[in-house]
Amino acid sequence: xxxxxxxxxxxxxxxxxxxxxxxxxxxxxxxxxxxxxxxxxxxxxxxxxxxxxxxxxxxxxxxxxxxxxxxxxxxxxxxxxxxxxxxxxxxxxxxxxxxxxxxxxxxxxxxxxxxxxx
Amino acid sequence: xxxxxxxxxxxxxxxxxxxxxxxxxxxxxxxxxxxxxxxxxxxxxxxxxxxxxxxxxxxxxxxxxxxxxxxxxxxxxxxxxxxxxxxxxxxxxxxxxxxxxxxxxxxxxxxxx
Numbered sequence: 001x002x003x004x005x006x007x008x009x010x011x012x013x014x015x016x017x018x019x020x021x022x023x024x025x026x027x028x029x030x031x032x033x034x035x036x037x038x039x040x041x042x043x044x045x046x047x048x049x050x051x052x053x054x055x056x057x058x059x060x061x062x063x064x065x066x067x068x069x070x071x072x073x074x075x076x077x078x079x080x081x082x083x084x085x086x087x088x089x090x091x092x093x094x095x096x097x098x099x100x101x102x103x104x105x106x107x108x109x110x111x112x113x114x115x116x117x118x
Numbered sequence: 119x120x121x122x123x124x125x126x127x128x129x130x131x132x133x134x135x136x137x138x139x140x141x142x143x144x145x146x147x148x149x150x151x152x153x154x155x156x157x158x159x160x161x162x163x164x165x166x167x168x169x170x171x172x173x174x175x176x177x178x179x180x181x182x183x184x185x186x187x188x189x190x191x192x193x194x195x196x197x198x199x200x201x202x203x204x205x206x207x208x209x210x211x212x213x214x215x216x217x218x219x220x221x222x223x224x225x226x227x228x229x230x231x
Contacts, residue, residue, distance in 0.1 A: 004161070033218075042122075042207060042223040043162075058218070090161055106152065107219060109161030 002026050006091050006110035013081040013117045021076040021113050023091030031094045032074035033058075033107065034066060036087040043090065049074055081117045089113045120145040120212045124222035127205075131198055131229050139193040139225045141182075141208035149210040151175075151184050151191040152219070156205040165193075165206070198229045 004025045013019055025032065030051045035043040035058075045058030049068040063085060065077045074093075078085060092107040125140040143149065150169045154162040166175030171186035180195045191208060208222040 040223055042221040044221075045218060048218065092161075106164040106167065107154075107162070109163070111159070111161045 004091055004093055004108050004110035006089075006113050008113060009111070010114050011116070013078075013115065015082060015117060017081050018077065018079050019081065020078075021089055021091070021115075022073070023075065023110060024073045025091075025093040025108070026072065027093060027095075027108065028071070029093035029095050029108070030071070031096060031105075032068065033092045033094075034064070034074070034076045035090045035092065036060065036085075037090060037112070038087050046076065046089075081115075083117045085115065086117045087115060089115060120149065120210060120220050122208050122210055122220055122222035124206075124208050124225050126223075126225070128226040128228055131227070133200055133229055133231050134197045135229075137193070137195040137198045137202075137227065139206055139208075139227070141191045141193065141222060143189050143191065143208075143210050145189075145210055145212050147212065149212045151182070152209040152211070153180070153182055153191070153193050154207040154209060154221075156207065156224070158204070162207060198227070200229045200231055203227055203229045 007022045033048040034046040037043050044060045047066040049055045052071045067075045090112050091110045094107045095105040121144045152167045153165040155165045156162045166177040168175040168184035174183045182191050182193045205224045205226050207224045209219045
């Protein structure tokens, strides 16, 4: 019963390098999300995908791109990493985003990717 | 816009002490409210939720009551254990913002034996 799986768990990048964070869920959820967690700031939404084939910007999308590859997978790409992107990144999924179903649809989180950009 | 404010941590308690973590919110309409817990090295897990005013969410000895008059959703537990040491996040899902969760900044709880 894997839930939400993120890879890699740790990554160190140099400024300007690129990388893709992978996320997959096996719960047949419609909606998926990428958050970053920084000390004292809680979780901030980077991008989300309400359903397969759609993606939208969250609070802090600059410097990131996403791809909803299929219903299971939602990747986050950093094209040119910057030290300000040093953070812990969490992928999450839920049954629904919009409508009545969303009210009682909790998020299920992966264990995070700790990214350091030097 | 919608927002969530939590008490600053860390909160340090002895085992079997009473816990309160304050959470207040600002939102239009009738949001749903959640508490998530994050154990060291792990992602967040849903702890409890309440979807309308005066609802009480409860799980694992933790409780929180949705108080619309004070726009609060304080987390309480009567007797904490060392295993409750974690970071606790209050969150809301608004009724009119396409259902995205908005999190507070998190409160670290340390329970000492």
